[in-house]
Amino acid sequence: MQTIVEDAHAGVVSPELVIDALFACRKTAAIRAAIELDLFTHIGEGKTAALLASVTGASERGIRILCDYLVVHGFLTKESGQYRVTPSTKMFLDRNSPAYMGSAVEFVAAPEILDNFLRDPAAVVRNGGSVGLANISADNPVWLKFARGMGSFTGLSAKILAGEICGWAKHPKKVLDIAAGPGFFGIEIAKGLPSAEIVAVDWTAVLELSRQNAVNAGVSDRYQTIAGSAFDVEWGTGYDLVLLPNFLHHFDLPTCAKLLRKIVASLAKDGRIVAVDFVPNENGVSPPFPASFSWEMLASTPAGQAYTQSELTEMAGLAGLAGVTVAAMPPTPASLILFE
Amino acid sequence: MQTIVEDAHAGVVSPELVIDALFACRKTAAIRAAIELDLFTHIGEGKTAALLASVTGASERGIRILCDYLVVHGFLTKESGQYRVTPSTKMFLDRNSPAYMGSAVEFVAAPEILDNFLRDPAAVVRNGGSVGLANISADNPVWLKFARGMGSFTGLSAKILAGEICGWAKHPKKVLDIAAGPGFFGIEIAKGLPSAEIVAVDWTAVLELSRQNAVNAGVSDRYQTIAGSAFDVEWGTGYDLVLLPNFLHHFDLPTCAKLLRKIVASLAKDGRIVAVDFVPNENGVSPPFPASFSWEMLASTPAGQAYTQSELTEMAGLAGLAGVTVAAMPPTPASLILFE
Numbered sequence: 001m002q003t004i005v006e007d008a009h010a011g012v013v014s015p016e017l018v019i020d021a022l023f024a025c026r027k028t029a030a031i032r033a034a035i036e037l038d039l040f041t042h043i044g045e046g047k048t049a050a051l052l053a054s055v056t057g058a059s060e061r062g063i064r065i066l067c068d069y070l071v072v073h074g075f076l077t078k079e080s081g082q083y084r085v086t087p088s089t090k091m092f093l094d095r096n097s098p099a100y101m102g103s104a105v106e107f108v109a110a111p112e113i114l115d116n117f118l119r120d121p122a123a124v125v126r127n128g129g130s131v132g133l134a135n136i137s138a139d140n141p142v143w144l145k146f147a148r149g150m151g152s153f154t155g156l157s158a159k160i161l162a163g164e165i166c167g168w169a170k171h172p173k174k175v176l177d178i179a180a181g182p183g184f185f186g187i188e189i190a191k192g193l194p195s196a197e198i199v200a201v202d203w204t205a206v207l208e209l210s211r212q213n214a215v216n217a218g219v220s221d222r223y224q225t226i227a228g229s230a231f232d233v234e235w236g237t238g239y240d241l242v243l244l245p246n247f248l249h250h251f252d253l254p255t256c257a258k259l260l261r262k263i264v265a266s267l268a269k270d271g272r273i274v275a276v277d278f279v280p281n282e283n284g285v286s287p288p289f290p291a292s293f294s295w296e297m298l299a300s301t302p303a304g305q306a307y308t309q310s311e312l313t314e315m316a317g318l319a320g321l322a323g324v325t326v327a328a329m330p331p332t333p334a335s336l337i338l339f340e
Numbered sequence: 341m342q343t344i345v346e347d348a349h350a351g352v353v354s355p356e357l358v359i360d361a362l363f364a365c366r367k368t369a370a371i372r373a374a375i376e377l378d379l380f381t382h383i384g385e386g387k388t389a390a391l392l393a394s395v396t397g398a399s400e401r402g403i404r405i406l407c408d409y410l411v412v413h414g415f416l417t418k419e420s421g422q423y424r425v426t427p428s429t430k431m432f433l434d435r436n437s438p439a440y441m442g443s444a445v446e447f448v449a450a451p452e453i454l455d456n457f458l459r460d461p462a463a464v465v466r467n468g469g470s471v472g473l474a475n476i477s478a479d480n481p482v483w484l485k486f487a488r489g490m491g492s493f494t495g496l497s498a499k500i501l502a503g504e505i506c507g508w509a510k511h512p513k514k515v516l517d518i519a520a521g522p523g524f525f526g527i528e529i530a531k532g533l534p535s536a537e538i539v540a541v542d543w544t545a546v547l548e549l550s551r552q553n554a555v556n557a558g559v560s561d562r563y564q565t566i567a568g569s570a571f572d573v574e575w576g577t578g579y580d581l582v583l584l585p586n587f588l589h590h591f592d593l594p595t596c597a598k599l600l601r602k603i604v605a606s607l608a609k610d611g612r613i614v615a616v617d618f619v620p621n622e623n624g625v626s627p628p629f630p631a632s633f634s635w636e637m638l639a640s641t642p643a644g645q646a647y648t649q650s651e652l653t654e655m656a657g658l659a660g661l662a663g664v665t666v667a668a669m670p671p672t673p674a675s676l677i678l679f680e
Contacts, residue, residue, distance in 0.1 A: 013427045015441060017414050019629075021371040022448045024364035025457055026635060031361040033461035059468025062638060064624070065645065066465050069635035071625040074357050078625050087353045101355060108362045114458055117365055118451065121373035125406050128399025284404070285411040285418050289359075295366060295409035298402060305405065 030069050032109045035102040040093035044085045107149025116299045124299050132300040144205040151182035157332040162188035172240035178230045183210025185245040190219035197222045201230055238268045244275035252303035253315050260319030273339040278306045279326050289333035370409050372449045375442040380433035384425045447489025456639045464639050472640040484545040491522035497672045502528035512580035518570045523550025525585040530559035540565045577606045584615035592643035593655050600659030613679040618646045619666050629673035
């Protein structure tokens with residue numbers, strides 16, 4: 001083996017990536033443990049290793065080993081035995097930071113989600129999909145946990161979307177927010193447009209969270225909710241704007257087209273449909289996050305995926321729409337999709 | 341959030357590492373699926389995506405999504421819809437390569453191992469250890485699966501160790517291989533030293549594998565086995581060399597010292613004890629693999645860890661030995677530890 005390695009182009013052949021992938025779950029476990037113990041917040045306050053153990057109720061040995069691991073992987077630094085947060089972990093994993101994304105762990109690294117990937121990943125590929133989340137009933141409280149965890153990812157794209165909508169010549173008055181989750185997309189629009197009324201659709205348990213977030217944002221007097229599946233509930237007509245934030249990727253193309261037809265029927269004159277989603281390039285392998293996202297959906301849904309612009313165009317056509325305009329939403333990996 | 345990101349030093353503050361860690365299990369799942377479907381071997385043979393699906397009995401959609409994900413993460417390339425292996429994946433994940441390490445997935449990414457990390461990683465830190473593998477009984481066939489998977493990692497360090505031993509002025513005749521696993525450490529010595537007799541100790545199920553590997557290597561006439569725990573079995577006396585390959589890290593320091601005392605009592609005059617293990621620097625945070633390894637043991641064992649040279653010296657002292665000499669074994673992340 002050594003000889004072969006040496007024969008190959010220097011620096012090109014290495015088991016590093018393979019070993020990183022084989023061991024990658026250790027990293028997820030470490031970051032989950034650190035977030036659950038609120039380690040980055042405590043270290044940000046300058047606590048020593050001994051104090052960290054006492055304040056988190058953890059063993060000193062456990063804290064030392066976890067922190068050393070986090071140093072190796074770039075999440076902390078260590079000098080003379082004192083751990084410190086990095087600028088990035090201070091920003092994103094210190095609970096006092098407005099950019100805190102630690103709660104994402106409740107969704108992205110939840111046991112129910114990881115099980116979709118790790119139970120039998122080869123079977124997911126063989127079957128071309130997974131029962132995954134479709135197996136979880138509408139009233140399962142896990143959806144609330146997921147929606148809460150999702151919030152740390154969607155907050156910024158919701159602000160960007162609202163900025164875009166507020167720039168439109170004609171401000172939408174009646175807005176439908178489909179599969180609202182934590183509700184930030186509709187809520188940000190309500191904050192930006194004082195005349196906008198939001199109707200949010202999602203499972204009952206999740207709507208508790210979006211309603212609470214609407215109260216916190218001071219827009220609850222213009223915030224209504226309808227509980228149920230977007231495919232089944234009656235949400236009425238006259239909408240100037242219908243939002244589909246991070247929703248289409250859960251379903252196959254014909255199902256998305258069917259939903260779009262239902263939405264078209266509920267639009268006011270000149271009403272618009274806007275989706276926020278991950279849109280890979282036509283080659284399917286860039287940019288990294290959107291292109292990786294179909295694997296996320298393969299393992300989590302029966303037939304979902306991230307759609308390219310040409311697939312979204314086909315979807316629009318099946319729904320009787322003219323096409324789509326896709327615009328990136330930096331620094332998020334999401335795109336704004338305007339159905340024409 | 342956006343404002344804060346912009347205010348920070350450009351290029352320094354990024355959620356990239358955090359997101360990579362949160363999503364890292366997806367990479368383990370993808371590489372496991374690809375290895376189980378033998379995708380790298382098939383792609384190495386030039387098969388198209390459609391052929392890949394038919395030869396692996398998988399859905400084309402599943403294959404395309406998995407392969408695109410593997411392109412994003414550097415394991416494949418894609419041009420005009422045709423996937424190709426990289427020099428590194430051809431070397432380490434094509435089943436026809438002598439450096440194939442795909443079988444490691446059966447150990448490193450086995451459900452039983454991943455569960456140790458993902459069930460409740462914060463509890464592992466709180467408790468300063470885990471029941472982990474100690475919960476698996478000696479006759480569980482999973483040990484055989486683990487030993488088989490471990491083989492792809494230990495083969496090279498076994499060759500390096502044997503090279504070292506063969507260079508000794510006095511060649512050992514009677515060699516005890518403790519927790520032999522796939523058996524490569526003892527077997528490589530037997531191959532290098534035609535007068536060496538190997539006695540391998542491990543669980544019954546695992547010894548089937550080491551015996552089979554001894555047969556394959558043509559050294560079975562000088563290969564004996566003793567089934568049981570290294571702490572309990574009688575293995576006799578007169579050993580010129582006792583091997584402890586990747587074993588000490590499973591136990592706390594006093595337990596290791598106790599085992600060393602037992603070993604000392606079974607040595608011939610001038611007999612030596614050699615361990616192969618991961619030895620972090622005294623700072624506990626370098627080199628990457630050995631320093632990460634204590635987290636591996638925290639989650640997998642009640643009290644194991646990777647020991648630094650000073651801890652190994654303390655261990656030797658407790659066993660009545662003078663000390664240790666530690667030497668790196670590049671390109672592997674392991675070190676050779678010679679007890680004095």
